[in-house]
Amino acid sequence: VGKLYVSKPDNFSFSECLWFLNRNYDDCLYLVSRDSVSRAININDKVVVLTVTESQNTLILDTGHNELDDPTKHLAVGYFCQWFDLERDISPFYRILEAHPVLRYMADDFNGLRVMNIPDVFEALIWSIIGQQINLTFAYKLKRALVEKYGAHVIHNGNAFYTFPEPLALAALTTEELREMQFSKRKAEYIVNAGSVFGNGFLSKEMLLTLSAPEKITALVALKGVGLWTANYVMMKSLNETTGVPHGDVGLLKALANHGLISDRKDEKSIVALFDMFAGWESYLVHYFWRSLAIPSDF
DNA sequence: AACCAGGTTATGC
């Protein structure tokens, strides 16, 4: 009852993906165990807790005991497929990776890791705004406070599963309310404004997906508080654009330095040259660099 | 106890 099946693509490792989701942080939007991940998703105003496990050749989506109609099932599968980036053939990326003298180890050590997406573009946007210029541990705390206060939740097997707050719920906030939750005044303004823009339909995922990559960037950067870093983060994590590079990202720069690929943080030439080699797969490279930050960096 | 953190905007030359 309530089970859906998705076949595994090539170059896919469920455990690598879970490992990335669980890194060292406390994400309030999903629960990872050794062999499963669960999160609540909102489908047509119905909150469904999705639990994913794997068997030999398939991934098993358990939606609990709800009797879901076919369109809802289809949306649940669609959500999961984007979350784990399942519909992409990443073998071209692996060919480039394996040919790189310094980075080829990633093809073995991180084998089967996908870009872990954030299908809800509003969630991706607000999350990236929260994460600007603060350490990730604190960023996850801020996100948790926001989600637990303004998101909906359901109880499933004794755990509370939250959905990300709706745009209009955040649009209705005053900046003072967010300030009390340790958001800076600027970020509070950005978040309320973004809630208003999305909540009133001036911007939506459907709209953004009709645009070319440069047009997407332009549309996103037009929002207050969204610069190139944030726009590219949303591009790579929510809009299926594998060319997005969050320029200037401190994690990326640290990883590049760890691998001896840049001499210092202003070494633009080396960065451009490297990403040129990975043309079309830039965001995969970024994601693998982020993954590399979570292991000892003794190369 | 300084310095840094998944940056962006406002200001000043």
Added chain:
DNA sequence: GCATAACATGGT
């Protein structure tokens, strides 16, 4: 057009 400052506060 490019550097610099201000933002706010937790983590290391």
